[in-house]
Amino acid sequence: MKGLILKDLLILKNQMRNVLIVIIGFVILSIIMKNYFYIAFVIPFYIVMLMISTFSYDDLNNSNTYIVALPFSRKEIVKARYLLCLMSIITSFLIGLLISLIIPLLNEEMEFASTFASTSASIMGVILVISLLIPFFYKFGVQKGRVMLFIAIMSISLLIGIIISLFENSKLNIALFFNQLEQINFIILILIAIAIILFILYISYLISYKIYKNKEF
Amino acid sequence: MNNSISVKNLTKKYSHFTLDNLSLEVPSGSVIGLVGANGAGKTTLIKLLLGIIKKDKGNIYIIDKEDIGIILDDAFLPELLKIDDINKIMKNIYQNWDETLFYQYLQRFNLTNNLLIKSLSKGMKKKLEIAVSLAHKPKLLILDEPTSGLDPIVRGEVLDIFREFMESDDHSILISSHITSDLESIADYIALLDQGKLIFKESITNIMDNYGIIHCTKEMFEKLKDNAVSYRKNKYDYEILIKNKKEIKKKYKEINIDKASIDEMMYLLVRGEK
Secondary structure (H helix, E strand, O other): OHHHHHHHHHHHHHOHHHHHHHHHHHHHHHHHOOOOHHHHHHHHHHHHHHHHHHHHHHHHOOHHHHHHHOOOOHHHHHHHHHHHHHHHHHHHHHHHHHHHHHHHHHOOOOOHHHHHHHHHHHHHHHHHHHHHHHHHHHHHHHHHHHHHHHHHHHHHHHHHHHHHHHHHHOOOOHHHHHHHHHHOOHHHHHHHHHHHHHHHHHHHHHHHHHHHHOOOO | OOEEEEEEEEEEEOOOOEEEEEEEEEEOOOEEEEEOOOOOOHHHHHHHHOOOOOOOEEEEEEOOHHHEEEEEOOEOOOOOOEHHHHHHHHHOOOOOOOHHHHHHHHHHOOOOOOOEHHHOOHHHHHHHHHHHHHOOOOOEEEEEOOOOOOOHHHHHHHHHHHHHHOOOOOOEEEEEOOOHHHHHHHOOEEEEEEOOEEEEEEEHHHHHHHOEEEEEOHHHHHHHHHHEEEEEEOOOOEEEEEOOHHHHHHHOOOOOEEEOOHHHHHHHHHHOEO
């Protein structure tokens, strides 16, 4: 399993120059635009893009077929992918923390707590996207998976839209619900959020394994 | 004798193709050459053996994957890796990975620079795959078209390496190839697949000693008909595959019996009549 994670990391390392150029570009852009939240959102997003790219490299070179033929169980192969995801999530949290520490030094108007909260929120969003993406990729491959994911997100949004409009019609106040949430301890709220999101990631892993177990190449 | 691979009544159904009730053994110490037209089921068989696809029916016995070296047709690690990366990765995959041996093979192949796989020529890439397939000291090689796209010189080098591999008694190879001359020089047995069925399996020695091809007239054909394994009526003559060369030679002294090359045999067995 270590070999599989290493494979993805080494590919990313060979692409490191491109990765660094893009990140530096983002940093310069946000300095010019004086919008520091920009980095906070873009970097996690970029890390997801990198994750997606490891999937597409495997697709392009038929290495899926080769890897399945090596002495791994299918479970290990899926697990390695998710571990890599976890590693990249932790990395982006650390980067987020670093950014949140630096930004208040550059701009007095910004404070650590709000910057870190928004970075964390965007990372959590990213984990949700990853949790959705990976099963789709395993099921349909990268190209088709993207289209299928788009369709899925559209349908989910539509569904949520319908539910919300039903709520509005029944005169329930959603804003009130969120206001009440705010009164709960901030830290507890974050812990709950992390727990929920890790649980979603775990469910995503189980689904991916189920798909991958019987996949043929 | 132990088998490295033993397959019984193996069946895999696709909508357009079925690998049908196939039984085959690869005894340790032997090289089995898998031949057949495109789409005959060679790659399907290899994929089933390696667990890349799942069987519908039958039994597969194969030695532990740790002891198998593989070369697949058109599938390898991502080409965005460098040669040294491959070493690092494989070191963490195979328990018996021998770094020194890997670099020895590369040296022998003149692959000494740490290049991106992407930048290697087709032949170089194949050589890298061969080095990878051998560097964990496997006992069985499963090779799907290992020499396709290689020039005759490189092919010779590669076959030499496979011969060296076979110097150990407990080693075996299952090799599929369209280049049947390669198989003639390395294989102990030839197994012919046609439309998902194993239609012929024979040792090379037996083929060389007893099989032959006769080109003859209709009258002669009528006399020899009972001896034919398979035959084909051409525009001007008959072409007969026989497996009792010596007997026929004794009986009909004037007949010219050609050596049965695998290509001609394949053609007669697949397209001929019986």
